[in-house]
Amino acid sequence: LEIALRHSLERGEMSLAFQPVVDARAEGIVSFEALLRWNSAEHGFVSPAKFIPLAEDTRLIVPIGEWVLRQACAEAMNWPDHTRVAVNVSGEQLLDPNFASVVVSALSSTGLPARRLEIEVTESIFLRDDTASTATLERIIDLGCSVALDDFGTGYSSLGYLRRVQFSTIKVDRSFVQGACAGNRESLAIIRAVVAMAQSLEMSTTAEGVETAEEAALIRDLGCTKIQGYYFGRPMPANEAVALFRRNRAAGAAA
Ligand code: C2E
Ligand code: CA
Ligand code: CA
Numbered sequence: 001l002e003i004a005l006r007h008s009l010e011r012g013e014m015s016l017a018f019q020p021v022v023d024a025r026a027e028g029i030v031s032f033e034a035l036l037r038w039n040s041a042e043h044g045f046v047s048p049a050k051f052i053p054l055a056e057d058t059r060l061i062v063p064i065g066e067w068v069l070r071q072a073c074a075e076a077m078n079w080p081d082h083t084r085v086a087v088n089v090s091g092e093q094l095l096d097p098n099f100a101s102v103v104v105s106a107l108s109s110t111g112l113p114a115r116r117l118e119i120e121v122t123e124s125i126f127l128r129d130d131t132a133s134t135a136t137l138e139r140i141i142d143l144g145c146s147v148a149l150d151d152f153g154t155g156y157s158s159l160g161y162l163r164r165v166q167f168s169t170i171k172v173d174r175s176f177v178q179g180a181c182a183g184n185r186e187s188l189a190i191i192r193a194v195v196a197m198a199q200s201l202e203m204s205t206t207a208e209g210v211e212t213a214e215e216a217a218l219i220r221d222l223g224c225t226k227i228q229g230y231y232f233g234r235p236m237p238a239n240e241a242v243a244l245f246r247r248n249r250a251a252g253a254a255a
Pocket of ligand 1: 036052065090
């Protein structure tokens with residue numbers, strides 16, 4: 001698998017899927033998260049849960065992640081001007097001394113304004129050389145990009161992390177959303193606490209993995225500002241994401 005992964009970019013086996021993130025109240029699309037897809041000639045479709053950890057262990061995530069960033073910025077240029085693109089970035093990428101210049105280059109070569117790029121990181125970046133990682137994130141924030149804290153609640157969830165980087169968004173992990181909707185009191189209490197904390201830190205909250213109308217309603221009542229999940233859209237190929245805007249515009253014109 002590692003050998004196949006090493007050749008995946010040059011063989012054109014990688015692509016990006018885009019999943020909409022909507023405003024919890026108006027339900028309009030505020031951004032798309034870029035999610036990497038690998039269709040290997042030898043192994044067929046390989047799940048990101050399998051190949052991303054392998055790419056991280058082998059540091060292949062550095063060139064692959066650069067490709068993702070450039071591709072995602074280029075694609076976002078086809079969307080309305082207020083729509084952002086979120087790109088997942090691994091700890092290995094942040095430790096690469098070139099990372100900030102790769103971001104600058106991806107923005108300048110595509111013409112994407114920095115405010116339209118959001119970087120998603122998990123708190124695992126704080127477990128290693130966090131001074132280098134936080135310095136890189138600060139440079140990226142200085143460029144005008146935003147940074148989201150992904151999968152919140154699944155790791156150490158140390159509140160100290162929230163002081164270290166000026167996150168714009170906390171993404172509440174799907175397990176809490178599912179738990180809350182199943183009537184689990186602890187999950188409900190945790191979502192409420194995260195929402196309250198984010199509000200006082202002037203950060204927004206995105207609930208991940210919302211699959212039904214009931215879940216969307218509950219999440220909205222709990223005060224999450226943004227929603228992502230199959231209910232509002234599965235990860236889709238780039239052309240379908242563009243078609244979604246066209247359809248919305250046509251519906252808006254007809255109304
Ligand atoms: P993530 O960043 O937490 O991305 C969200 C994952 O949840 C995606 O899985 C998405 O397809 C899935 N998802 C979204 N809505 C729903 C829902 O309503 N129900 C359920 N059951 N699942 C939902 P995916 O695409 O398989 O990606 C898995 C993980 O792989 C991502 O988790 C992220 O950590 C990593 N990943 C994906 N693309 C990249 C990338 O370009 N770079 C890096 N470093 N990691 C990536
Ligand atoms: Ca993510
Ligand atoms: Ca997540």
